[in-house]
Amino acid sequence: MPKSPQNLSGNQIRQKFLNFYQQRQHKILPSASLVPEDPTVLLTIAGMLPFKPIFLGQRQSEFPRATTSQKCLRTNDIENVGRTARHHTFFEMLGNFSFGDYFKEQAIAWAWELSTEVFGLPPEKLVVSVFENDDEAFAIWRDKIGIPAHRIQRMGEKDNFWTSGPTGPCGPCSEIYYDFHPEKGDENIDLEDDTRFIEFYNLVFMQYNQDAEGNRTPLQNKNIDTGMGLERMAQILQKVPNNYETDLIFPIVKTAAEIAGLDYANSDEKTKVSLKVIGDHVRAVIHTIADGITASNIGRGYILRRLIRRVVRHGRLIGISGEFTSQVAETAIALSEDIYPNVREREQSIKSELQREESQFLKTLERGEKLVAEIIAKKPKQISGKDAFKLFDTYGFPLELTQEIAEEYNLTVDVVGFEAEMEEQRKRAREAHQTIDLTVQGSIDKLAEHIHSTEFLGYTQPQSSAKIEVLLVNGKSVELAEAGTDVQVILDRTPFYAESGGQIGDRGYLSGDNLLVQITDVKKESDFFVHFGKIERGTLELGTTVTAQIDSTSRRRTQANHSATHLLQAALKQIVDPTISQAGSLVAFDRMRFDFNCPRSLTSEEVEQIEGQINTWIAEAHEADIAVMPIAEAKEKGAIAMFGEKYGAEVRVIDFPGVSMELCGGTHVKNTAEIGVFKIISETGIASGIRRIEAVAGQSVLDYLNVRDKVVREFCDRFKAKPEELPERITNLQNELKASQKQLDALKQELALAKSDQLLAKAESVGEFKILVANMGDTDPDSLKTAAERLQQKLGESAVVLGSVSSPDKVSLVAAFSKGVNSKGLQAGKFIGAIAKICGGGGGGRPNLAQAGGKDGSKLTEALKIASTQLRSELGC
Structure with missing residues (x-):
């Protein structure tokens, strides 16, 4: 059978x-x-x-x-x-x-x-x-x-x-x-x-x-x-x-259909495609977030953001206008929780991330779609690369989303043009963040085949003898250089750490007989350490041997800050979320900066707990265990690697046992006690899903506190108060200032209304309407708006346009139109927006009332004259 x-x-x-x-x-x-x-x-x-x-x-x-x-x-x-x-x-x-x-x-x-x-x-x-x-x-x-x-x-x-x-x-x-x-x-x-x-x-x-x-x-x-x-x-x-109609996915599809008020079986093919996309992508999204990924504009975060935005947009295509992703996600979580319990454990994180991304995207989606509609209304053969890039750069539209929308109108997108615009942006970014003089780099490239890679001794030796392998002045190779000259030097061996992994390069000196070169920075180019400095005394010659000495005080402060970043990442994982990962860092002599993936701001209690935990680890005096081992062995031990970094077969592992273990090529303290103390200065958001903590450690904490103490003492002297009384005194002053500001605003409003009443007699009759166009001097924008509304109401069927200049580069414009004026096809928003362009600005608003601004006060008279002429023309019978 x-x-x-x-x-x-x-x-x-x-x-x-x-x-x-x-x-x-x-x-x-x-x-x-x-x-x-x-x-x-x-x-x-x-x-x-x-x-x-x-x-x-x-x-x-x-x-x-x-x-x-x-x-x-x-x-x-x-x-x-x-x-x-x-x-x-x-x-x-x-x-x-x-x-x-x-x-x-x-x-x-x-x-x-x-x-x-x-x-x-x-x-x-x-x-x-x-x-x-x-x-x-x-x-x-x-x-x-x-x-x-x-x-x-x-x-x-x-x-x-x-x-x-x-x-x-x-x-x-x-x-x-x-x-x-x-x-x-x-x-x-x-x-x-x-x-x-x-x-x-x-x-x-x-x-x-x-x-x-x-x-x-x-x-x-x-x-x-x-x-x-x-x-x-x-x-x-x-x-x-x-596959979408299997029990693995169809319940998600059905939930989306119910939210949209649809019956999947009786839907057209286009609607079914959108429902299937939602079913697939929501399943992907819940597992992605459950595994610790948060939405951002880079790497995995970009993929997550793209998936969420596709879900939201396909929801709109089938008639869902409000937020819905969390509701659909609940079905997906219920389907998966028996096999993958982490999706239920991370339910709150999943739904919070979806709600935040959906809300944020809905705000920009409508504006972006309007721009696409305007582009398509021009009936182009394809959407230009420039327009596609504007959608990406201004509205957060991925290129793929623009292509999808274009496809719905049987259009293509100029991808080559888009990539050209993107490359221009990258070029601008590279020029803004150039780390090594291109002329220096070119000279090094030419000399590279004749010299050996720089041997780095700085993990164990603060000082060493070294030979001058390359000597550059203004990017050109020279045999010698005199006192007062800025130079770039490559040594055969060096104790100087070169800027890498977020840690800045060492400072220090090169010295010899009657020779002193102050080194202010060190950067790595290929396998060569380039020492940037100035000859303070004597003559520096190619091929001679010098003593290379790092500034040990600066190195110790850098080491304290670098080890503190490792403790900070460990504390963030322990206190906030174990899936947090590093997204960038800066380790300097006087401070540290740590960027990390996190979809929300930290609470003040969390910041306090993180700071307290790090200082506890410092006081516990954890010895550093630093070893070089195969990368596979390091991962087996649980060492944290930074995504995007390229690692060789052998890696350096910095282990503070029981606290932190990371792959890192930087310099570190031998014991956490050497850090001394740790203080968080600020916690802020720098991009969607990316947070930044700035902090100081060791001696830098004392420097930071000294500055704070000086400021507090100055305020105490000024207010004749004790430090603990300052918050109340400042709050009282703020309340007094707010009350005074309210009184001032009220007086401004009364003055503007008084001025406006004097303008009533200047209103001009054009057919059945009254037209009033006037300059109200330096009246502020809010008072200008109030005056325009009042004048329009008093004049009845009318069009009122008022302007003012509060400073040479700040122009304010208001238009107030009656319903009869609107019936003639004139809308205040469009009208005043066009007039504002004459003053180098723009704006808009409702058909009956709209505000705009400009940057060129010298053009206000011309703008008001054009406004008066246009109103007469449009409203004249």
Whole structure:
């Protein structure tokens, strides 16, 4: 009797898969985070990624076989989400892995047994593919499994050779496809026909390592890496037309439809696409936030922000006007919490992040959409790169979102032009943050092949003898330089730390017989340390030997600040959120700055707790354990790596046992007690999702407190009060000032009204309307508005335009129009906005009342004259 696929839920499919391989001596492992351990990889995009070091032979596995259900996130073909039957951003990959244990024959046999015996897929509905040159796999399928040769397809490298990226482990693969329409016969089988076939199980025979040049060498062990798409198997077994209508996603789609007042089944295709996008993206978003990612404009944060904004926009496309993402997220959380309990544990963070991003985007979306509508109304052949960049830069529209909107109007976007605008912005940023003189860099590039890399001694030696390898003046190589000259020097060896990892370069001196060169900065260019300084005494000659001495006092202060940043990150993780990560830093002699991912401001209580915890660690005198080790070993120990940093095979680990462990090339104290004391100066937001703490440590705290103490003493003298009485005295003064300001504003209003009453007689009759255009001197904007409203009311059917100049570069304009004037097609907002442009400004408002401003007071008379002329023309009968 022919077999029939079992009707299983998504959870049942996942469990049956894991149980099958557990019974075959595979260790069931939990899903890794969507944030990979490897700092060079943005997101977990495949089930094998957590095992990459094992496949490469960098780390030994504790077990020869493993099986997982790995959550993955990809956005490389995001435009297909919702449009095809099985494209997703977030998906679960069921996998079984062998680390040098079994290989092709066993992997193929088990995949077939699982598919046909456990899930009940009829063999006659299955087709397989192999890599075109893989005769071994072909023979196993044909001779061992018994699949007819004509149902085994040989395919090229594009389809059947799997790589983990440009470099890394790779190998030929074999895929199993389900045939929805076997009645079409076995002739001319086209596996790319996704209306008939769906690939649901991919067996990768991981046996090579690919280098940057594309060369492939055999791995130490032959490994197995497989992936079965959970959503795809659910579609097959649940007999639904696409992955979105499985029990893994459809409840989310249904919730969105209910919020929009829609019935999914009876919706048109365009609406269904939007509902599917919401279903997919919300699932991706809850897991992304649960794994500690917050929305921002860089890296993973940008991907999250893009997904949330796509959800919001597709919600608007189906008629949802208000905030809704948290409600849909609740359904997604409920679907996932049994398998991934962290989504429920992080529920509040997920919903807070969604509400914040949705609210923020809704404010800009409407303005951005209006701009797009204005652009499209001009009927261009395509949206220009300049306009696309303006949408991105001003309104936060990702290029992809602009492309989506354009596509709805059968338009394209000038991507090349957009990239040109983006590159111009990058160029401006580079010019604003240039760290080394380009002429110096050019000279170094020319000399590089003739000199050795600088040997850095600064971790252990504050002083050393060194040879002058390169001597530059104004970027040009010279043989010698005299006193008073600014120079750039490269030594063969140096104790000076070069600016890197947020820590600024050392200060100090180069000295010799009757020679003194003050070094004010050190920067690293390639493998060379460039010392910037000025010759204070004597002559500096190329090739001579000097004594290089760092300023030890400045170094100690820098070390205290740098070690304090490590303690600060540890305290933030402990007190605020364990998913917090560094987003940038500055370590100077007198202060430190630490940027970190966090979607909200810290409370005053949190800031106090963080400061207290760090000072406790300082007082506990934790010894620093500094070691160089393989990067894999460092990660196994739990060392924190900064995303975006490039690390070599060996890394330097700074460990304050029980407190903090980070990969870092900077200089540090030997014991936390050397920091002395730590004080937070400020905590602020610098970008969406990015916070900044500025602080001081050690001697700098005393300097900071001395300045504060001086200010307090000055205020005490001025107010004749004790320090503890200052807040009350200042509050009383503020209240008095507010009361005085209110009285002054009231007097200004009365004066403006008095002036306006005198203008009534100057109103001019034009047809059935009164027109009054006047200059009210230096009247403030609020009083000007009040006067215009009152004059219009007294004049009845009228148009009133008033202007004033409170300073040469501050012009105020107000227009007040009656309903009769509006009926003639004149709107106050549009009218006064156009008039304000004459004064170098702009503005707008309601049809009956609007304000505008300008920057050129000398143009006010001209602007009012033009306003009067236009009103006569428009209202004249």
